[in-house]
Amino acid sequence: MDLEVRHLRAVVAIAETGSLHRAARQLGVAQPSLSTQLRRIEQALGGALFVRARSGCRPTPLGRLVLSRARPLLAEMRSLVADARAAATGGPQLRVGSTASRALSGWLRRLRGRGQDPTLHMNVSPNALLRMVADGQLDVAFVHEVEGCPLRIPRELCVRVLVEREPQFVSLPADHPATAKPVVTLADLAQDRWMIDPTVDGEWDAVQRMFRAAGVNPAVLHGDYHTADALVATGEVVTVCQPTRVPRPDMAVRRLHGDPLGVRLLLAARTETDLDGVRPALEEAYWESARQAPAYREWLEEDGRRERRPAVPAIP
Structure with a gap:
């Protein structure tokens, strides 16, 4: 068996999620299929890459060696694909990922008005979207983090908080x-x-x-x-x-x-420059949608009075 890029992605996904189940969900495959694929990869490499336990999957020494080489290879492949796509389309597109939000239409409209060319990928899983940004499949992701359930944020991402709660x-x-x-x-x-x-x-x-x-x-x-x-x-x-x-x-x-029940709203990208290029438009769009929702507008006004600050930021 010759190792392919998809095999390296599978190994990295298992390591970063710590679970075959979560990795399969992130990769969009069935768990039995991923388990079979991992066995074949381990057979090809001559040893186990992970120790499986009730608490999850931990890399073995061989697994750590493979991961240390796989991650930079995948990063280089992502860069190659992004550069090739930009050359093929005559210029870069801004690849936006998001969980559901009423701010989306206003955000995309503002980005287009500022000369950017956004595409949109929707997913109910914020963890999957963050992984796609880390893998170079998306440039930026707008996601929510449910209170008490921290997201698995890849180390290489820059993250900013849009709304704390x-x-x-x-x-x-x-x-x-x-x-x-x-x-x-x-x-x-x-x-x-x-x-x-x-x-x-x-x-x-x-x-x-x-x-x-x-x-x-x-x-x-x-x-x-x-x-x-x-x-x-x-x-x-x-x-x-x-x-x-x-x-x-x-x-x-x-x-x-x-x-x-509350959530934290986050914006993630691979660089601070990428974040700076899209955050103002998202903030404007979010507070516009907040003003249009009567119950939320009332809540924000009450919260603003409690905190002695403007409840809904004005949009210039």
Whole structure:
């Protein structure tokens, strides 16, 4: 068996995630397939690359040797691919990755207005997007980090915080009794079915902790948030939502009492220069979307009064 770039990527992914399961998810392959691939790589190299234990996968001495050579080779390959793509298209494109956000459209519009040519790659997994930036598949990623569930940020990335703590709200049917109040408690929604997307890194664990802390145990359905929106509108479920969510005639958005669930919003790139080139446009777009969301705008104004500072930064 001849080693290929994809084999080196697999070895590095296993080392950096510390798990075959997480590495398979990051690489977009099935775990059994990755396990088989690793066995073949180890056979080709003549020894085990990882020690497998309940706590995860740890590199062996042979594994550390292979990793020390694989990482610079992969970095050189990423640079080659990026340069080739730029030459083929007549100029560089800005490759943007993001988890879901209402700020995206405004961000891309501003980047285009400043002479940049962004493409967009969406993924529910912030860890996967960060890995893609580190691997040279993306230039920048805008991601969220669920409170209590730290992201695995590759060492080679530069990261800046856009919002230190963004409270998460709840969307519920417009005719739900709890919509009579501007701020709802989890007890108000304890008898409802919730829909949560367990594929979002850290989301399900954080929601479970929130329920336990409030002493509630509602029924939970698993599904993506596009499906959740449709089911909220028909009265089937309630769901966690970003505070920038704008209400609709069939869907209300409410703050949760005590702000029990939060995320940190991060922007990541390989260099400070890359960050400086896109951050102002993202900040403008984010606060624009914040002003357009009534519940969030109210929360920010109250928070600003508590902290004696402007709640929503003005956009020049």
